[in-house]
Structures are given as structure tokens and as C-alpha cells.
Amino acid sequence: MATDRSRTADRIRRIMAAEGDSVERNTRGFNEGRYDSVDRLEEYDAYKDRARAIKEDAIERLPELIERVRETVEENGGTVYLADDAADANRYVRELARERAAETVVKSKSMTTEEIDLNEALDAEGCDVWETDLGEFVLQVADEAPSHLVAPAIHQSREEIAALFNEYFDPDMELETAEELTAFAREYLGDRIENADIGVTGANFVTADTGTMALVTSEGNARKTVAVPDTHVAVAGVEKIVPTFEDLQPFVELIARSGTGQDITSYVSLFSPPVATPPVDFDDDGPIADDPADRDFHLVLLDNGRMDMREDDQLRETLYCIRCGACSNSCANFQSVGGHAFGGETYSGGIATGWEAGVHGRESADDFNDLCTGCSRCVNQCPVKIDIPWINTVVRDRRNRGAEDGQLDFLVEGLTPDEEPAGMDLQKRFFGNFATLAKLGSATAPVSNWVADTLPSRLAMERVLGVDRRRDLPEFERETFVEWFRNRDVPRPVDADYHAVVYPDLYTNYIRTDRGKATVRTLEALGVAVEVPEVASSGRAPLSQGMIATAEDHAREVSANLEPYLEAGYDVVAVEPSDLAMFRGEYERLLDERRSETIAERSYEVFEYVYGLLENGVDPASLSGADDAGGAGSALAYHSHCQQRTLELEAYTTDVLERLGYDVVTSDVECCGMAGSFGYKSEYYELSVDVGERLKEQFEMPEAADRTVVASGTSCLEQLDGLLARRPRHPISLVAPDGSE
Amino acid sequence: MQTQLETFETNLGSVRTGVTRTSPAAFQDVLGDVIDEPAIGAPIPFAELSLEGTGVVLEPTPDQLREATCGVTAAALGVADYGTVVLESTPAGAELAGLFPDRHVVVVRERDLVADMAAAFERLGERFRDGNDDAVLATGPSATADMGDLVHGVHGPRETHAVIVEDAAE
Ligand code: SF4
Numbered sequence: 014m015a016t017d018r019s020r021t022a023d024r025i026r027r028i029m030a031a032e033g034d035s036v037e038r039n040t041r042g043f044n045e046g047r048y049d050s051v052d053r054l055e056e057y058d059a060y061k062d063r064a065r066a067i068k069e070d071a072i073e074r075l076p077e078l079i080e081r082v083r084e085t086v087e088e089n090g091g092t093v094y095l096a097d098d099a100a101d102a103n104r105y106v107r108e109l110a111r112e113r114a115a116e117t118v119v120k121s122k123s124m125t126t127e128e129i130d131l132n133e134a135l136d137a138e139g140c141d142v143w144e145t146d147l148g149e150f151v152l153q154v155a156d157e158a159p160s161h162l163v164a165p166a167i168h169q170s171r172e173e174i175a176a177l178f179n180e181y182f183d184p185d186m187e188l189e190t191a192e193e194l195t196a197f198a199r200e201y202l203g204d205r206i207e208n209a210d211i212g213v214t215g216a217n218f219v220t221a222d223t224g225t226m227a228l229v230t231s232e233g234n235a236r237k238t239v240a241v242p243d244t245h246v247a248v249a250g251v252e253k254i255v256p257t258f259e260d261l262q263p264f265v266e267l268i269a270r271s272g273t274g275q276d277i278t279s280y281v282s283l284f285s286p287p288v289a290t291p292p293v294d295f296d297d298d299g300p301i302a303d304d305p306a307d308r309d310f311h312l313v314l315l316d317n318g319r320m321d322m323r324e325d326d327q328l329r330e331t332l333y334c335i336r337c338g339a340c341s342n343s344c345a346n347f348q349s350v351g352g353h354a355f356g357g358e359t360y361s362g363g364i365a366t367g368w369e370a371g372v373h374g375r376e377s378a379d380d381f382n383d384l385c386t387g388c389s390r391c392v393n394q395c396p397v398k399i400d401i402p403w404i405n406t407v408v409r410d411r412r413n414r415g416a417e418d419g420q421l422d423f424l425v426e427g428l429t430p431d432e433e434p435a436g437m438d439l440q441k442r443f444f445g446n447f448a449t450l451a452k453l454g455s456a457t458a459p460v461s462n463w464v465a466d467t468l469p470s471r472l473a474m475e476r477v478l479g480v481d482r483r484r485d486l487p488e489f490e491r492e493t494f495v496e497w498f499r500n501r502d503v504p505r506p507v508d509a510d511y512h513a514v515v516y517p518d519l520y521t522n523y524i525r526t527d528r529g530k531a532t533v534r535t536l537e538a539l540g541v542a543v544e545v546p547e548v549a550s551s552g553r554a555p556l557s558q559g560m561i562a563t564a565e566d567h568a569r570e571v572s573a574n575l576e577p578y579l580e581a582g583y584d585v586v587a588v589e590p591s592d593l594a595m596f597r598g599e600y601e602r603l604l605d606e607r608r609s610e611t612i613a614e615r616s617y618e619v620f621e622y623v624y625g626l627l628e629n630g631v632d633p634a635s636l637s638g639a640d641d642a643g644g645a646g647s648a649l650a651y652h653s654h655c656q657q658r659t660l661e662l663e664a665y666t667t668d669v670l671e672r673l674g675y676d677v678v679t680s681d682v683e684c685c686g687m688a689g690s691f692g693y694k695s696e697y698y699e700l701s702v703d704v705g706e707r708l709k710e711q712f713e714m715p716e717a718a719d720r721t722v723v724a725s726g727t728s729c730l731e732q733l734d735g736l737l738a739r740r741p742r743h744p745i746s747l748v749a750p751d752g753s754e
Numbered sequence: 755m756q757t758q759l760e761t762f763e764t765n766l767g768s769v770r771t772g773v774t775r776t777s778p779a780a781f782q783d784v785l786g787d788v789i790d791e792p793a794i795g796a797p798i799p800f801a802e803l804s805l806e807g808t809g810v811v812l813e814p815t816p817d818q819l820r821e822a823t824c825g826v827t828a829a830a831l832g833v834a835d836y837g838t839v840v841l842e843s844t845p846a847g848a849e850l851a852g853l854f855p856d857r858h859v860v861v862v863r864e865r866d867l868v869a870d871m872a873a874a875f876e877r878l879g880e881r882f883r884d885g886n887d888d889a890v891l892a893t894g895p896s897a898t899a900d901m902g903d904l905v906h907g908v909h910g911p912r913e914t915h916a917v918i919v920e921d922a923a924e
Pocket residue numbers: 162271333334335336337338339340341364394395396397398399401
């Protein structure tokens with residue numbers, strides 16, 4: 014275990030050093046472009062809903078649509094082959110190449126052909142295969158795998174590509190600028206296209222009613238690949254089918270914006286092959302239009318596990334993916350290391366877990382599933398609204414259970430066991446059962462803190478549990494938040510208009526009790542009758558280790574604990590955003606509908622609740638404003654929490670702070686890189702710090718450098734505490750009236 | 755408030771496409787100003803306009819295709835919101851003429867403009883079902899960022915220019 018961990022850490026460190034800079038520059042550029050571009054699209058949310066609905070419908074009706082595609086393509090004069098798996102698809106294309114005695118095959122970018130290793134198959138047939146997309150071409154020359162769904166070579170810098178080309182092709186003039194490299198590639202590939210016997214493309218979408226394939230590109234290579242050779246083979250996963258031609262429209266609006274932040278790519282080609290364009294024989298000197306040659310078109314529809322994914326209630330959503338790459342671009346970890354660290358045989362980034370588990374079997378998802386911290390920043394960015402972190406959690410759970418490869422439907426059974434499997438990784442167990450640890454740590458504080466912090470125990474924790482010794486451990490309070498509240502001697506308001514339970518999450522209850530106390534004081538000052546009962550931990554910790562069954566137990570307990578309060582008309586106020594995100598999000602998957610809906614509707618993030626009170630006319634005069642908050646100053650640099658932002662709650666905090674006279678600047682990096690246990694794990698510690706550096710840089714810029722740093726999440730606070738010289742605070746501690754407790 | 759035509763022009767500009775407005779009568783003169791020779795093209799399928807006698811080679815050989823610096827083709831539609839032109843493939847090789855040469859001059863009629871993609875797809879759906887079933891939504895020149903910086907002119911044209919033919923006044 015320990016050596017596995019250091020091997021993983023080494024690998025990540027190496028990739029981060031070699032590829033991190035290019036990946037960071039490119040993905041962040043795409044990501045910023047995406048925010049701008051979707052802002053310009055008025056109907057953005059409506060398009061997302063439509064895109065989702067089309068995909069749901071298409072996957073539901075897939076067998077029927079496959080038959081429809083077969084009919085329409087055949088009516089147009091093409092051939093459809095439904096391939097069971099990679100070997101079947103490759104065999105079909107190889108035979109075609111053999112029949113045509115094809116010497117040169119040109120391809121335009123297609124992840125699906127990467128998935129089945131078509132190039133190798135054609136090589137074995139003696140064909141000269143060339144990738145015409147420039148990114149793919151670079152990878153072909155470098156003999157590397159793609160690191161990104163949309164921009165496969167983003168990890169390579171111009172300098173690296175120049176060195177690679179100069180060495181490999183030994184051109185007359187050394188290549189240096191992007192223009193020179195592009196011109197060289199265009200010419201080199203142009204010759205290959207002219208001589209090609211077969212053109213291979215993928216397809217972004219295939220329409221069932223007209224047999225049209227949509228190819229989304231910018232370079233023009235797909236157009237040439239289709240137009241020049243007289244034989245065209247398109248390889249597409251069966252999930253690419255949409256029912257009607259008009260269904261393409263929302264995707265055309267969304268795909269480029271989501272991926273690279275362009276409103277639209279230079280070319281969206283809509284071909285219903287065989288195309289009307291005459292093929293070009295460059296050895297002939299008559300007019301092209303006279304060429305009587307028939308065109309030949311083959312659509313290879315690939316199953317390769319997809320029909321099983323369709324039957325799998327948890328993995329099905331993966332099939333809605335249009336492979337735009339937005340999830341990768343918005344992923345803080347991906348921004349630091351890129352797709353090669355995420356691993357997988359073909360696909361990369363968050364959604365790759367679903368793809369790899371579905372098409373290559375769960376083992377190929379093993380290496381990288383851990384890099385998803387569940388921060389949820391990708392969820393709102395996905396144009397088809399896939400809950401990517403949930404897919405990661407499911408695959409993690411299945412992996413924990415070590416079930417047989419290829420069994421995709423056992424989650425149902427997996428959701429109802431009494432306990433986690435015996436062989437499960439100790440590190441996961443440790444972080445997954447943080448609730449138990451916190452209870453124990455607090456009961457024996459401060460001794461537990463001293464013991465935990467001695468070098469021998471840090472070494473042991475690192476060796477056995479993989480808890481990185483460079484990361485400060487949380488310090489447990491002897492008196493828990495719940496106990497403090499119980500022991501407190503403060504008169505309860507009578508006839509209060511509002512009643513609220515302050516949810517004592519693990520951190521607030523055992524470690525950061527101050528923010529709990531500040532929350533109670535704030536709410537009471539605003540006239541709320543507050544209770545802090547003993548409530549189970551939310552299940553966030555086990556869930557992020559993929560321990561779904563345990564998380565489900567927690568959820569049931571929380572629901573039972575809260576039930577009497579909810580019935581008595583209490584709202585639930587959460588301090589920790591990741592717990593609120595459980596209540597509003599994952600509980601839907603863990604509890605029955607009635608219970609999850611009640612909790613979701615009645616729970617609030619603390620500043621959201623305060624905002625609501627103020628909007629309802631409650632007077633904020635009793636809160637501490639900018640002028641009287643104990644030495645904090647009125648200028649703040651605020652870092653919201655990833656899940657809080659996904660739930661669109663950031664504005665409540667900034668609004669309340671501003672009403673109280675604070676001047677607030679906010680960070681816009683996706684995430685602090687901490688995400689609960691992630692930054693503690695020795696294999697990910699350095700990656701976590703690298704992600705945190707982006708936040709640190711923002712808060713060290715002149716306009717933020719002198720501001721008091723505030724953050725909402727516990728893990729963000731810890732990350733910031735480790736990286737910044739200033740000690741960050743929770744915003745509630747600024748606004749709470751002074752207390753003597 | 756911009757007219758649809760003005761919106762189209764503005765958006766063509768923001769996707770690096772030059773614009774010339776003209777009338778059917780002045781079309782051939784204007785074309786002479788915006789093409790570079792050797793130029794190839796495909797017959798324009800609009801009754802009032804023609805490329806005959808303009809010096810644009812209409813039935814190119816592969817060599818002429820390779821050597822041409824400019825290609826002239828017609829657009830079936832223009833999408834105002836995006837500055838996009840819809841290029842249809844024809845047996846005469848319109849797709850090739852708009853793809854191989856360095857400069858692509860596209861002829862769009864004002865009457866073929868639509869406001870947005872939704873309208874474009876409605877029209878295209880009809881055309882596709884009627885048998886005109888290949889089309890490229892082209893927006894600006896071809897481009898790549900794969901070599902470390904944005905470069906225009908990859909496998910497709912480096913420059914794009916739209917000649918917009920205004921509707922004759924009634
Ligand atoms: S999961 Fe969503 S965001 Fe990620 S590539 Fe697929 S469609 Fe795009």
C-alpha cells in the first residue's frame with residue numbers, strides 16, 4: 014500500500030512537472046472562454062435542458078433508433094455495421110481496407126477509434142495511417158495518448174512540438190513558430206490526404222431520421238477526409254444517435270461553448286453520406302466533376318459495452334456525454350495535471366471514469382478515479398447535466414467491493430449491505446469513518462492532539478494510512494459544540510418567528526466549534542429560536558471514499574434525528590457547505606423521496622438563511638458590521654466553497670457582508686484543491702498544494718494582499734491556512750455579535 | 755436596432771470574415787475586386803447571378819484545385835446571429851472549391867439570411883428531407899490552436915470573404 018502510494022505520488026509529480034504548465038494555460042483559457050461564451054447565450058439553461066431531454070429519450074429508445082439509422086443510411090446508399098466490440102469493429106474496417114487494397118488511410122480526430130485502437134489494426138493490415146487533426150498528428154509522431162477529450166495534445170507546448178518535429182522530420186528549415194509548424198503539418202498531411210484510399214472519421218452526432226452525421230471541427234481536416242477519398246468509414250458509438258435532424262440544434266449551440274469557449278467552431282459539417290461532392294483523384298487530369306466514381310460509405314456503430322451501460326441505472330448517464338471536455342476544463346485537479354495523470358486507457362478527466370468502467374472494464378478506471386474529489390464544480394458546467402461526481406462515487410464503491418469485472422448491475426445489491434467489504438483499503442476506511450475518529454479525538458483532547466502530532470505518530474499515520482505528515486492535522490476541542498450549547502445558560506426567546514436547528518457537522522462540532530457558536534449568536538441576535546441537538550454526521554466522509562452503504566446509514570440517521578424538529582417547523586441551518594450539498598444533492602440518491610425532499614427544502618447555508626431573514630425585514634443592527642468586527646478590517650478577500658458555488662449560494666455571503674459595510678473581493682479559481690480528505694492523502698498532497706497555489710496567488714495580488722481572508726468551507730480554511738501567511742476566518746465569525754462564551 | 759443584414763455583417767466581422775455588399779447588377783464587377791487569381795468555383799445556383807465570364811474556372815481539374823488561390827461558391831443560408839454561412843456540397847464540387855484554396859469567397863443573398871440557428875435548422879431540415887443533404891456550417895476561416903498558438907488557415911482556407919447580394923428594391 015505504502016509503496017503504491019509513493020509510486021502514485023511520483024507519477025503525479027512527474028506529470029505535473031512535465032505537462033502541468035501547458036495544461037494549466039490551455040484548460041484555464043478554455044474554461045474562462047466558456048464562462049464568457051455561455052453568458053452570451055441567452056437560452057443557455059433552456060438549451061441544457063433540451064440537450065439532456067434529447068439524450069435521455071435517445072438512449073431510452075436506442076435499439077429502435079439504431080434500426081432507423083440503418084434504414085436511412087441504406088436509403089442514402091451507405092452501409093451500416095453494428096459492431097459488438099473493438100475486435101469486431103476492427104475486423105470490419107480491416108476487411109474493407111483489404112478489399113480496397115488500401116495503402117494510405119487518413120483519419121480525422123475520433124476518440125472512438127482510439128478506444129478500439131483502430132490505427133494498430135490498420136497498421137497490421139499494412140496500411141499507412143495518418144491522423145490529420147494537428148493535435149492528433151502531434152501525438153502520433155510523439156507516440157503518446159491523448160490527454161484531453163477535445164484538445165488531445167494540450168499538454169505539449171509549442172517549443173516541445175517544434176523540437177519533436179525538427180527531430181522527427183528533419184525539415185530543410187528548422188521549424189519554430191506556430192505558423193511554421195502548422196504550415197508544415199498542413200503540407201505534409203495534405204499530401205497524405207491527396208493519396209488516401211480511405212478516409213476515416215468519427216461522428217459527434219448521428220441523426221436517425223436523415224442518416225446525417227455531424228462533425229464538429231475547426232481545421233477543415235474532417236471535410237477533406239470525407240471529400241477526397243472515394244471510401245469513407247465513420248466509426249461512432251451507438252450513443253451518438255439522436256432521433257431527428259432538428260435535435261442537432263441545441264448541441265450545435267452548446268458543444269463548442271462548453272468545450273473551448275468558442276461560440277461555434279469554424280465548421281459544423283452535416284453529411285448524409287455518400288456525399289454529393291465528387292471524389293478527387295489527384296493523378297487524373299480531367300475535370301473533377303466529370304469523375305464518375307461511385308462513393309462508398311460505411312457507418313460502423315460501436316457497442317463495446319454501451320448497451321450494458323444503458324441497462325445500468327448508475328452508469329447510463331455516461332452515455333449522455335457529448336465529450337465536450339467542459340468537465341475537465343473546470344476541474345481544478347485536471348488544470349494542474351491534465352489527463353495523463355487521470356489515466357485510463359482512452360478517456361480522461363472526471364467523466365472518463367464512467368467511460369472507462371463501461372467500455373474497458375472497471376480496472377482501467379482504477380488508477381484515476383481517486384483524482385475526482387467530488388468538489389462538484391463540473392456538475393453545472395456539463396451541457397447535458399451529468400452528475401459526474403456521483404458516477405465516480407459509484408465506480409469507487411464498486412471498486413471497494415471488488416466485484417467481478419464487467420458486472421455493472423450489482424450496485425443495487427451494493428446499496429443495501431450491512432457493512433463495507435472486509436478487504437477495503439485501510440486509508441479509505443480511515444477517512445470514511447472520520448466521524449468515529451472525531452468523537453474519540455474530542456473526548457481525549459487535548460491529549461489526542463499532542464499524541465497525534467508527535468513525529469512517531471505522524472510517521473506511523475503516513476505509513477499505515479497515507480496521511481501526509483506535511484499537512485497540519487485538525488485539532489479537536491474538548492468541549493463539543495453540542496455540549497457547549499447544552500451547558501449554556503442563555504434564556505430562549507419566546508414567541509420567536511423563526512426556529513432553526515444549527516446542524517453540528519463534524520468539523521463544527523469537534524474541531525471548529527467557534528464558528529458554530531458564532532452561528533448561534535448571529536441567529537439569536539436576529540430573533541431566531543435556535544436548537545443544537547445531537548445529529549449524526551452527514552455521510553459526506555464515507556461517500557467521498559466510495560462507501561455508499563455507510564453514507565446511506567448516516568443519511569438515514571440524520572433524517573431520523575432531524576425529523577421531530579422538521580415536524581415542529583424548524584429549519585436546518587448548515588455551516589459546512591459540503592454537508593448542505595449532501596442534504597440538497599446526494600440525499601436524493603440515499604433516502605426515499607419524501608425524506609430527501611423535506612431535508613432539501615428545509616435546509617439552508619448559514620448566510621443564505623441570514624440573507625433570507627434580512628430580506629424578510631429582520632433588522633441587522635445587532636450584527637457586527639465592518640466598523641466593529643474585532644480587528645478584521647473592512648476589506649475582505651472571500652473564497653467561497655466549491656459545492657457552495659455549484660449550489661449558487663456564493664452571492665448570499667457576499668451580499669450580507671456588503672450590507673454590513675464590508676468591501677469584498679472574491680476568488681474565481683475553481684477550487685482550493687483541498688476537498689476534505691484529498692489534501693491529507695500523501696499521494697495527493699503535492700497536487701493539492703499546486704491547486705491551492707492558484708488561490709494563493711489571487712489572494713496575494715496587490716488588490717487582495719492586505720485584505721482579511723475569509724472562507725466558508727473547513728477544508729478551504731485549512732488549505733488557506735497552510736498556504737497563506739494570514740490566518741483565514743469563517744465569515745460568520747465577523748458578523749456574529751460578540752459573545753462571552 | 756440593427757437589421758438582420760447588419761447583424762450578419764457585424765458577426766461576420768467578428769469571425770474574421772470580410773464583407774462586401776452589392777446588388778445583382780454590380781455583382782460581377784464587385785467579384786472582380788475580391789478574388790485573387792487563379793480562382794476556381796462552382797456554378798452559383800441563383801438565377802440572377804452567374805460566374806460565367808468572370809475568370810473563375812468552373813470545372814477545375816485536380817491540378818487547378820491544388821493551384822488555386824481563391825475559391826468562389828454560393829451559400830444556401832446565412833445565419834445572422836453567428837456570422838455563419840451554410841455551404842452545400844454539389845456534384846460540381848462546391849465543397850472542394852470552398853475548402854482547398856487559401857481564400858474562400860462566399861456569395862450570400864440577403865433573402866437567404868435567417869436570424870439564428872433555430873431558424874437555420876428548420877430550413878435545413880426541410881432541405882435535407884428534400885434531398886439536399888450535405889451542408890457545412892462555416893464560421894470564419896479554418897483555425898487551430900494545436901501548435902501552441904492560434905493559427906488561421908489549416909486544412910481549410912486562411913481567409914474568408916462574404917459577398918452579400920442585396921435584394922433588388924421592389
Ligand atoms: S461529462 Fe458533460 S462536461 Fe464532461 S465531456 Fe461529457 S458532456 Fe462534456
